[in-house]
């Protein structure tokens with residue numbers, strides 16, 4: 359494990375008010391328990407993957423870390439300092455230092471502006487520009503960093519003249535323009551053509567390495583996480599279930615859900631979503647299962663699994679899991 363901790367979420371919980379569905383006795387809808395007690399640390403120069411199936415709360419964790427909305431409880435720390443302000447200069451500075459990249463590169467660029475505008479704007483807002491020539495130089499530098507070359511050709515392109523992968527590279531360059539400490543990439547390649555996914559992921563990996571960025575790679579595809587991330591954290595139905603260095607976690611997964619994910623994604627070099635269907639459906643987050651939320655789908659569930667939420671079992675070398683089976687094994691070891 360290398361690099362200082364840059365961004366950290368501690369015991370983050372987010373409950374949303376359900377937009378639809380039956381109301382309770384007092385006319386209130388029950389909350390969607392999207393994220394429950396999630397702690398996650400991102401380190402400088404390191405790619406950390408947050409893996410889980412659709413709807414398990416990954417994007418909510420991303421947005422909590424980026425402070426798009428406040429947590430129901432828990433805290434976010436940037437370089438060890440608790441983020442307190444939710445408006446004003448300190449908060450704007452936080453939003454600069456923690457950048458988000460979204461899934462859809464077609465929605466993220468203004469169709470009426472050229473690439474140059476998209477990159478020059480944040481440079482100007484954050485006062486990195488001294489003159490027009492300097493602006494040109496910085497825009498060219500950013501395009502070079504995301505391998506959109508020859509740069510003069512890309513500067514004057516309109517978004518509709520770019521492919522999905524090229525647009526995603528512009529979105530990445532725009533995030534880099536403000537010189538962030540952390541970059542949160544929420545399914546950054548899942549809408550891109552399979553043939554170009556690898557290139558964009560390699561770019562993100564290189565940027566983390568070269569610039570010392572703390573990078574959170576959010577994905578439903580554990581195969582790509584295994585390939586790119588140093589650390590992997592697995593999430594199921596709003597809760598974290600296992601974490602550790604990518605190599606060891608994927609070689610010897612401790613949690614039955616991680617085993618299931620890996621069994622559905624056998625090819626380590628593949629960056630496409632697994633084709634195989636998994637057993638069962640993810641649970642409702644309005645009335646999640648009691649105890650371990652995975653127990654209704656778990657092939658090795660114990661009676662205690664439906665009764666109590668498993669605590670964290672340390673597995674050594676920074677690895678841990680929340681699983682009653684792992685706890686039993688650890689106790690009998």
Ligand SMILES: Nc1ncnc2c1ncn2[C@@H]1O[C@H](COP(=O)(O)OP(=O)(O)OP(=O)(O)O)[C@@H](O)[C@H]1O
Nearest residue numbers: 374375376390392411412413414415416417418643
């Ligand atoms: N603003 C909101 N209001 C109400 N419920 C929400 C809101 N945002 C997310 N949710 C719910 O929270 C749960 C987690 O959603 P989230 O988008 O974080 O999951 P995800 O793992 O990122 O899924 P996907 O990969 O499909 O985006 C879902 O049940 C979702 O419907």
